[in-house]
Amino acid sequence: xxxxxxxxxxxxxxxxxxxxxxxxxxxxxxxxxxxxxxxxxxxxxxxxxxxxxxxxxxxxxxxxxxxxxxxxxxxxxxxxxxxxxxxxxxxxxxxxxxxxxxxxxxxxxxxxxxxxxxxxxxxxxxxxxxxxxxxxxxxxxxxxxxxxxxxxxxxxxxxxxxxxxxxxxxxxxxxxxxxxxxxxxxxxxxxxxxxxxxxxx
Numbered sequence: 620x621x622x623x624x625x626x627x628x629x630x631x632x633x634x635x636x637x638x639x640x641x642x643x644x645x646x647x648x649x650x651x652x653x654x655x656x657x658x659x660x661x662x663x664x665x666x667x668x669x670x671x672x673x674x675x676x677x678x679x680x681x682x683x684x685x686x687x688x689x690x691x692x693x694x695x696x697x698x699x700x701x702x703x704x705x706x707x708x709x710x711x712x713x714x715x716x717x718x719x720x721x722x723x724x725x726x727x728x729x730x731x732x733x734x735x736x737x738x739x740x741x742x743x744x745x746x747x748x749x750x751x752x753x754x755x756x757x758x759x760x761x762x763x764x765x766x767x768x769x770x771x772x773x774x775x776x777x778x779x780x781x782x783x784x785x786x787x788x789x790x791x792x793x794x795x796x797x798x799x800x801x802x803x804x805x806x807x808x809x810x811x812x813x814x815x816x817x818x819x820x
Contacts, residue, residue, distance in 0.1 A: 639775070641679035643712070644686060648675065650711045651693060663692035683775050702779045709783020710790075717791060729788040729796070730767045730815065734758045754781070767815040770803070778811040785813065 651660045664673045667688040671681050690708075694701045717724055723740050726732040732740075737756040754773035760766070771781050782798065789796045795818045803810040 638680045639683040639686060640677075641675045641681055642677040644673075644675040644679075644681055644689075645677050646712055646715050647686060647689065647708055648673070650708055651689075655693075655697065659693070659696065662696060663689055666692040666695075705777060705779040706783040706786070709780040709785075710787040711783070712780070713784045713787025713791070717787075724791070728764070729785070729792040729794055730760055730764060730817070732788055732792075733767060733769055733785065733815070734760050765817040767813075769813040769815060771811045771813065772808050774808050776809040778809055781811070781813070785815070 648660050651663070667673075667685070669685050669688065671679075671685060673685075675681065690701055690704055693699075694704055697704075724732060726735065733756075737758065754771055754775070754777075757770040757772070759768045769785075771778050778800075782800070785796075785798065797816045797818055799814040799816075801812040801814070803812055
């Protein structure tokens with residue numbers, strides 16, 4: 620998989636409150652424990668100022684700035700770049716969503732799945748979590764279904780999470796895909812265009 624990153628200042632996040640569902644926090648802490656051990660999650664929590672006290676539940680709602688703090692603390696402890704950690708979490712999260720919500724993943728190809736996220740998958744997600752604040756995706760697929768233009772819009776600036784989720788999708792459907800990334804951010808919302816091209820095996 621060939622990923623061309625051209626984003627600037629990706630992690631210059633403003634610490635403003637944006638609500639994020641607890642399932643994301645819960646899965647992140649589970650991933651940290653599974654990958655780095657119980658001691659690591661205790662260490663990074665102790666380094667952060669978390670109003671919730673890290674008492675995350677799947678159905679709760681928390682400030683996304685807490686997740687930012689946890690990721691940055693994990694990066695400092697492991698000396699792994701934040702972008703790499705966020706992307707890895709996205710791939711992990713795809714696998715967990717696949718286990719928890721298999722009904723969302725009945726498509727024949729990853730492109731069909733990704734192309735359905737905004738108009739179909741997110742509609743169903745909001746039925747489960749009515750107060751969820753989801754990123755916006757604008758997508759279009761070429762006539763031959765070998766190219767997908769997939770544009771991410773979000774004030775949370777977590778485009779690398781979207782890349783990880785896409786990687787998880789490509790792996791699940793057994794596809795080799797080249798992703799070119801164009802940063803179109805001009806205002807407070809991060810806007811990133813992913814051009815996904817299906818490669819011949």
